Every structure is written in structure tokens, then in C-alpha cells.
Amino acid sequence: MNQVPAALTIAGTDPSGGAGVQADLKTFQELKTYGMSVITSVVAQNTTGVQDAEHMSVPMIKQQLGSVISDIPFQAFKTGMLANIEIMDAVAEKISGLDIPYIMDPVMVTTSGHTLIAEDSRAYLRKNLLPMTALVTPNILETEVITGETIKTPEDMQQAAKQIVHQFGAGAALVKGGHMADEAVDFLYDGEKLHTFSTERIDTTNTHGTGCTYSAAIAAYVSHGYKLPDAVRKAKDFITAAIRHSFSVGQGSGPTNQWAHRIERVK
Numbered sequence: 001m002n003q004v005p006a007a008l009t010i011a012g013t014d015p016s017g018g019a020g021v022q023a024d025l026k027t028f029q030e031l032k033t034y035g036m037s038v039i040t041s042v043v044a045q046n047t048t049g050v051q052d053a054e055h056m057s058v059p060m061i062k063q064q065l066g067s068v069i070s071d072i073p074f075q076a077f078k079t080g081m082l083a084n085i086e087i088m089d090a091v092a093e094k095i096s097g098l099d100i101p102y103i104m105d106p107v108m109v110t111t112s113g114h115t116l117i118a119e120d121s122r123a124y125l126r127k128n129l130l131p132m133t134a135l136v137t138p139n140i141l142e143t144e145v146i147t148g149e150t151i152k153t154p155e156d157m158q159q160a161a162k163q164i165v166h167q168f169g170a171g172a173a174l175v176k177g178g179h180m181a182d183e184a185v186d187f188l189y190d191g192e193k194l195h196t197f198s199t200e201r202i203d204t205t206n207t208h209g210t211g212c213t214y215s216a217a218i219a220a221y222v223s224h225g226y227k228l229p230d231a232v233r234k235a236k237d238f239i240t241a242a243i244r245h246s247f248s249v250g251q252g253s254g255p256t257n258q259w260a261h262r263i264e265r266v267k
């Protein structure tokens with residue numbers, strides 16, 4: 001039998017191909033993971049920002065999840081844009097019995113400044129979804145929302161990663177420093193150890209979809225059987241190459257390049 005590692009993304013769309021489900025599926029494919037997707041919202045967006053969004057109905061989201069879960073085994077799944085409490089609740093219900101690593105990209109606000117989730121659903125995410133995760137991957141702003149603390153320094157990031165695990169019950173927390181001023185340093189706290197993943201900052205504005213691609217790469221490596229610190233280390237190499245060879249397409253912040261790992265021979 002031809003058994004292939006498989007992963008599922010539960011997220012919103014990006015018709016311009018840089019973020020959301022489209023970025024996730026490209027990443028899965030590049031990393032030799034069979035990719036599946038459940039659409040939560042259809043978003044009209046491009047490199048310049050978000051123009052509109054329509055959310056899928058709760059029954060349709062549950063039905064999509066049921067269709068995939070009842071048919072095809074997968075070894076990791078991630079969530080991206082979960083726009084409101086009703087959608088979060090539907091996803092929570094359908095994934096609650098799964099014994100499969102859950103990687104959450106707690107998408108809240110895009111780089112271009114558009115809010116992708118309802119204000120009142122942040123507390124729901126923190127209380128009900130975080131404890132289900134194997135890993136959550138907040139950027140600085142999302143870390144501030146989750147913890148209620150201001151993040152200014154690498155020490156603040158490290159402290160927040162620990163707080164997200166110990167106080168809010170996430171399996172592990174990867175606090176991403178893409179929006180800090182200096183090097184691109186991320187901290188992973190897995191409940192026991194703090195791991196640091198650091199690269200030089202690449203001078204580019206083409207960072208549309210970095211968080212989506214990074215969390216999808218982590219899910220892909222987990223689906224191949226890598227343990228968290230190794231999966232994150234490999235995904236960090238993948239996203240760094242993808243940013244370094246990003247595409248200057250569109251009139252705004254261009255997308256990352258999911259096949260850059262081939263150029264840089266990231267294994």
C-alpha cells in the first residue's frame with residue numbers, strides 16, 4: 001500500500017495565492033505531504049490587503065470536516081483563520097476526539113492591518129482551543145492578545161511562551177519574532193525546554209503569508225514523524241528560504257516562495 005504522510009489545514013482562502021489555504025497546500029505539496037483543506041472563510045484579498053470576507057456556514061464547515069475525517073487518515077492538522085465563536089465551536093466539536101497533533105496559527109490581524117477574527121472570539125480561542133493544541137504559533141501581536149502582556153524584548157517573548165503553556169494550557173508555544181526590530185528570532189517552549197531559532201533579518205517587504213507557510217511547514221514535518229523541536233527547526237529553514245526567494249508580484253507585500261527550499265537545498 002502507498003502510505004503517504006498527510007496533513008489537513010482548516011483555514012480561510014487567499015485568491016492571490018500567498019496566504020491561507022493556498023499557501024498551506026503549496027507548502028504541504030513541496031514537503032511531500034498529502035494536503036487536504038477545510039475552508040472556513042472565503043476572503044477577497046491580495047498583496048495590498050483584504051477587500052472582503054464571507055464566512056462558511058457552521059453546518060458546511062462541520063460537513064467538510066466530517067468528509068475528510070471519516071475518509072482519509074492524517075498525521076497532523078493546523079488551523080488558520082477561524083473568524084468567530086460559532087466557527088471555533090464547530091471546529092472544536094469535530095476535532096475534539098482526534099488523537100492527532102494540532103498546530104494552531106492563531107490568525108488575528110494581517111500584516112496589512114486587517115482584522116480576520118471577531119473581537120469577542122479571542123477569549124474563546126484562548127479558553128477552548130488553546131488547551132487542545134500540540135503547538136500554537138503566535139506572532140508578537142497575537143502573543144500580546146493571548147497573554148495580555150506587552151512584548152518588547154526577547155526576554156518578554158520567552159516569558160510569554162512559558163505563560164501560554166503553563167497558564168493557558170497549550171501543548172507548546174512558538175512565539176515568532178518576525179515583527180521585532182532586529183534578527184528574526186523565534187522561541188519555542190515545549191513545556192520542558194526553551195529552544196531558540198534565529199536567522200538574520202532579510203530586507204524585504206514580501207512577507208505576505210509567512211505565518212501560514214511556517215505553520216504549514218511545521219505540520220508537514222510533524223506528519224513525517226519529526227518531533228516538535230526538529231519540525232520547527234526544519235520549518236524555520238524552509239520559511240527563511242521562502243522569504244529570501246520571495247516573489248515580487250502584485251502591488252503590495254509579495255508572497256513567499258514555497259519552492260525556495262529546492263534552490264537552497266533545505267532538507
Ligand SMILES: Nc1ncnc2c1ncn2[C@@H]1O[C@H](COP(=O)(O)OP(=O)(O)O)[C@@H](O)[C@H]1O
Nearest residue numbers: 139176177178179184185200201202210211214
Ligand atoms: N524579514 C524577515 N527576515 C527573516 N525572517 C523573517 C522575516 N519576517 C518574518 N520572518 C520569520 O518568518 C516567520 C513568521 O513570523 P511572523 O512574520 O512574525 O509571523 P506572521 O506572518 O504570523 O505575522 C518567523 O520565523 C519569523 O522569524
Ligand SMILES: Cc1ncc(COP(=O)(O)OP(=O)(O)O)c(N)n1
Nearest residue numbers: 012019020110111208209210211212
Ligand atoms: C485567509 C488568511 N489567513 C491568514 C492570513 C494571515 O497570513 P499571515 O501568514 O499571517 O501573513 P499576512 O497575510 O498577515 O502577511 C491571511 N492573510 N489570510
